[in-house]
Amino acid sequence: MELGFDLERLIQDLTKILIAFALALPIGWERGRGRYSVGFRTLPVVAVAACGFALVVNTDFPGSAEAQARVLQGVVTGIGFIGGGAIVKLRHNVKGLVTAASIWNAGAIGAAVGLGNLNVAVVLSVINLSSLVVLAYLNVDGGKDESSQ
Template sequence: MELGFDLERLNQDLIKVMIAFALALPIGWERGRGRYSVGFRTLPIVSVAACGFALVAGTDFPGNAEAQARVLQGVVTGIGFIGGGAIVKLRHNVKGLVTAASIWNAGAIGAAVGLGNLNIAVVLSIINLTSLVVLAYLNADGDDDESSQS
C-alpha cells in the first residue's frame, strides 16, 4: 500500500475540513450556552470527523457507491450514539433532544462538505442555526433547551 503525500490534495482536504468546522461552529456556540450544554467544541468536532470519513470514503472508494454508503452508515450510527448521550430524562421532562438533533445535523454538514455538496452543507447550517435562535423565542417555557412530557 502506497502512502503518498500530495500537497495539493492536502490543501484541498484542509479547506473542506475547515469549511465543515466553520459551518458547525455557530451551532456549537449556540448549543454551548445552555444549562445542559454538550460543550462549545463538540459540534464542530463531529462535523470535522464526519467530513474526514466522507473524504476517506470518496478517496478510497471512488465510484463505489455501496462502499461509500457503508462508511456513511457507520458515521450516522456513531453520531446517533453521541447524540443519544446528550438526551437526559429528569422526572417527567426530557432535555437535550434539540442538542442531539443538532449533533446529528453537524455530522450531516461535515459529510456533505466531504462529499462535495457544499450547497447542502450551507443550507443545513443556516436552517439549524436559524431554528435554534429564532424558534427559541417561541419556546413557551423559556428553558435553554427543549422540554417535553414523557
C-alpha cells in the same frame, strides 16, 4: 496502496475540513451557551470527523456508492450514539433533544462537505442555526426554555 504525500490534495482536504468546522461552529456556540453546555467543542469536532470519514471514502473508493453508503451508515449510527448521550430524562421532562438533533445535523454537515456537496452543508447549517435562534426567540414551544436542551 501507496502512501504518498500530495500537497495539493492536503490543501483541498484541509479546506473541506475547515469548511465543515466553520459551518458547525455557530451551531456549537449556540448550544454551548446553555446551562448544560455540550456543543461549543463537540459539534465542530463531530462535523470534522464526519467530513474526514467522507473524504477517506471518496479518496479510497471514488465513485463507489456502496462504499459511501457503508461509511455514511457507520457515521450516522455513531453520531446517533453520541447524540443519545446528550438526552436526559428527569422525571416527566426530557432534556437534550435539540442538542442531540444538532449533533446529528453537525455530522450531516461534515459528511456533505466531505462528499463534495457544499450546498447541502450550508443549507443544513443555516436552517439548524436559524431554528435554534429564531424559534427560541419566538418561543413557539409553549414557554419551555430550549437553551438548556
